[in-house]
Amino acid sequence: MMEYAWLVPLFPALAFPVIVFVTRRLRLLSALVGIAAIAASFVVSVGILVEVLQAGVTMEQPVEKALNWLAIPGPEGWLLKIEAGILLDPLTAVMLVVVTLVALLVEIYSVGYMHGDPGFSVFFSYLSLFSASMLGLVVANNFFMMFFFWELVGLCSYLLIGFYFHKPEAARASLKAFVTNRVADFGFMLGFFFLFLMFGTFNFRELAEAVPHAENLGLLALAAALVFIGPIGKSAQFPLHVWLPDAMEGPTPVSALIHAATMVAAGVYLLARAFVLFAGLPSVMLIIAYVGGFTALFAATIGVVQRDIKRILAYSTISQLGYMVMAMGVGSMTAGMFHLTTHAFFKALLFLGAGSVIHALNEQDIFRMGGLARDMKITAGTFIIGALALAGIPPLAGFWSKDEILLAAYSHGYTGLYLLGTVVAFLTAFYMFRLIFVAFFGPRRAGLHGHESPWTMTVPLLVLAVLSVVSGFMGAPFVAHGFSSWVYFGEPHHVEPNYVVMFTSTAVAILGIYLAWFIYGREAVSHEALSRRWQGVYRLVYNKYYVDEAYLWFFRRVVLGLAEAFNWHDRNVVDRIFDGVGDLVRWSGRRLRYLQTGHLPVYGLVLFAAVVVLVIWAAAPVIGGIR
Amino acid sequence: MEGGASVAIFWLLAALTVGAAVAVVMLPNIVHSALYLVLTFIGVAGIYILLEAEFLAAVQVLIYAGGVAVLLIFGVMLTRRGHIRQSNPFNSYHVAAGVVSLALFILVVLALGRSPWHAFPGPWPEDTVGAVAEAFLGPYVLPFEVAAVLLLVGIVGAILLAREEKGEK
Amino acid sequence: MSFPLLTSILLAPVIGLILILIIPEREQLLIKITAAVATFVALALSVYAYVAYDQQLGGMQFLEDRVWVPAFGINYSLGVDGISLPMVLLTAIVIFTGVFASWDMTNRIKEFFIFLLMLVTGVFGVFMTRDLFFFYLFFEVAVIPMYLLIGIWGSTRKEYAAMKLTLYLLVGSAFALIGIIALFLYASNQLGYLTFDIQTLATVEYDIGFQKFIFFLMLVGFGVLVPIWPLHLWSPDGHVAAPTAVSMLHAGVLMKLGAYGLIRVGVFFFPEGAKFWAPLIAVLCIVNVVYGAMIAMVQRDLKFVIGYSSVSHMGYVLLGIAALNTLSLSGAVTQMFAHGIMTALFFALVGNIYHKAHTREIARFGGLAHQMPKVAAGFLIGGLASLGLPGLHNFVAEFLIFLGAFTSDQVLWGGLLSYRVLAVLAISGIVITATYVLRVVQKTFFGPRKAEWDVLEDARGVELVPIVVLCSVLLLFGLFPSLMVDLINTGVAPLVAKIEAAKAVGGIF
């Protein structure tokens, strides 16, 4: 099955033109084509995963197949060799399965959610294009190809965020997303340019061999830091996180697939794929760890006060991505990837659940919802399972993966980050169950009456709920050779459980849930009073620490100001200079006119005066008697 | 021509010619100028004779003194206006003209003084007229024909320019 | 010599032109069809030439020679190599789509198509000739009709723009002429006989001082066309004023004339001169890129945005030339092709909108995607190409240029500033470009539906030809870049060999 790996991205890639040009009129057929394509990819991916694990393909001996895409001959060998190739190892196999599975479920879900939307088939074409580019990114065997699909994925996010292009906010959000990603890609491109400068290749395997014994560590650190800017943008880490909350303008399946499970995980995947680059540089690892940690805390605090159900989940995603990046920074690539896998499932579940709620009530503000547990049994049930998993309640998936990260931080001696992680775990539990108690258990508010979504939407929810429970066990410590023995850096290590860490994280989560129940469930303390008491803090956090406003101010004042200055300079200075040359000619013409007196003798005089002058000038030596 | 006599004659003719020329230029009365012009032409003819260019002297007298001078006198008569005594004043730039002319003369004289003419008075063909005729119909036949055309054009042009428009008075 | 392929490409528009002369003015459709057929023949032959070109052999192929003026060694010799063949193909594609883009013109279309075909003949000539004399001759043939085309059929401030454009180009070509004559004389007394053949002239060993001066002349002469920064002001005004097909040709092809001239007559003849002036070009092109992109951000007229974006994109070509290594030079030639196609697409679409909406003011537009989905899709593809999205041809070109400039270890100001820093500044251009392109797309096409524009109907039938053809070319070479880059490498290789062989000369600063 492995030799068919290049088919995985190809199926959805073919589905895109087929839908756009052939089946656009027939809505259901387009959906079927899309789903069939991603289903085929899923089947092949599972096959690859099984084969990879059985055939003993490990991180050290990946399977690589490549052919030259663009090669420029130089004096000796290739000056530049860019391949289109696939690199198969456990990391790729796991990611393939995760991406194809979530994509499949989201596409099935979208049939119900997007029902009646005029752009139904266009939506499925965009989803297929996205799946193709995401899968392409996963299987890429060199930086160029990864960057190639990295930007295509950015394009699909632009198209899908701006899907309801008649809404001005959606149009602005898509522009914001693309430009922010573009800034990150600028850094990322510089990063692998430096790598090419130092090692002359983009290929991951060749880099893996060359990087450990690179002599110019300073340059390597710079290159690694620049490459890390890519994930900062793509995985919405601070300071380039601003686009993800606005990306919620897109349809909910998009938020579930792209802005929760797959695309935003691409940044973490890049860190995992190029881990050899970062492993040997403690300074860069530290930066990564602290950026991840800070983002986790920063986003969690904002999530606590948000009112829009999708915004809460968006900030939760940023926070969890911060977790994964912190895990990478702390040195445990396994923990990061394991959390990525489990997070993909339960976060997709939460988003699809939220979608089902929005689909039913057509309302996104949780304080206008209520009593949904009674009206939408399956959605509520699955949503709660997802929330529990996210909060990290054993035995659900979230617990095992979050625990592994905290364990990694603790065991590698980053106690500060460990404590920070625990606080974030508390906040996560608090804001998730704040949402649940307000939306699902509170009294029915604003006359909104939920009704259960059709089976096409609830089945994916159930599947994801099961996965949220099951997926944790593959990485749990007591499992013999679980996740950590497949996906690792250096050598497979077996995680021995540290009960103290486990206990504290669970206790903290339960505390969070209790507090949420205490404020929002029993409403013992009115949350309005709380927010009025700490009014300053509340407003600061509610407005997302005014980061958005700062960027907007920078763009409007500095960038546009500079542009206006250039424009003025261009029109008035440079243009005026060249037009000035023309005016100069006309001006001097006006002055010389007065030489023409019209009198005949004057012309004669000028003539002969010139003769005299010329004779003097030419014959001066002769006349002067020198010669 | 023995040496002494020809030298005297040269100076005489030179004085005559230059004097007449100065008169042509200085006299206020245009008619006097015209007459002195005739005198200058004759002086020049004399010099040609001194240079043993008899045919040229004859042509000079015939065309210049006879034709051109008369034509100028006609011109003077046809454009008479106002008092004849002041008919030939200087224009407002005559001072500048004088300066330029003087400067030019000085330059010419200086140049003459400096340049080493290695003149060698060799044998001069007796019959210059025959030689001239052969030259005209020999190497210079083309200029000769062109000169004829030039004259024709000159005459036609002059007639066209000078004839009175019908009804114009 | 088998079938004279290149001459027939060159003469196809001329024959079309003559036929149109014969057709009476009122047969408007017949005139358009003749023009379309003529350009289609040129396109078909160019594609055949592109495919039939033997890349292993490389060098000049499809040679044709006919003695013209033996006294001065001028002969009508044609040939295309790795650099000029893509340009011939580009010209053919742009003129073919240009004719269709001006299908709905009405006033005096007979003269319009005559001048248009004359213009394109000049451009074909420049790219195909191997003779320096004809190079300049065709160069002038290309410039003169431009004045009339803009002056008569133009829009905003057309007389001013036409006059400005022609003055800039003619003054520029005057510089180039001086250079060519000096080159010719110097070479002829070195060689001992008079010749204008580019290959033989290039074999002459020019003295360094001479090279520095003449290369500067060429730089100014062709720099005006590229346009290089201070001499660029004719192009935005010219673009805006010109009718659709003319601005397509103008931005799509005429600018490449300048860059091609700089490479063929500048760098190929005077490698030391090129090395001396390279830092100046490098610095000016960064201004081109950043300055042009920033200005494009605040333009109110759609065509001005594209005009300034062309200034910015041609800055990349100059950076490619300034870095003087294989990667950047093949990147520069690829960018010349890619940018040509992309700008032609942009102008075709803007022309389409302008023809229907009679305005190009971005502020008045909004939500056009509702009324014109196909045009919106085309514009978005053009926009994505211009910001260098992978999968479209411009990304490959820009990538090669950036990599070439980044890895070249030339330095300026005695090591104070390196090409790497300039490359980083140029790469930052992609962020600015992304911002202004998508802002325009958002303001024009997205947002709520405006009843005011309900009268607009989407591109259909003939108007779709430019959009479909140009988009598919961008995609084809974007997904399979080796189709073009390998060909360009065969053309760039001798050039780089000559540069390497040239003595190391300190830069101007």
Place this chain on the structure above:
Amino acid sequence: MITLSHYLALAGLLFVVGLFGALAKRNAVAVLMGIELMLNAVNINLVAFNRFMNPGEVTGQVFALFVIVVAAAEVAVGLAIVINLYRRRLATDVEEADWLKW
């Protein structure tokens, strides 16, 4: 002994007097007379050079003759213009014929 420079000096003087006449006179006919003087000076030069420098041939005289022919044509046309000017402006004053004035 009369040498070549004597004749050349004479011609130079005559030329300069003619030049002064042409430039300084107000009456157009006087200007023509000045020009005639200058032409005669040139003729003297031609003949003098021929006589002293190259006596074998008569090219100098032939040229002199051509100069005379041209001078004659020139006077004819000059006078026609002057008469035309006179008829148009009733004056042969050179400074009044200033149609070329800016």
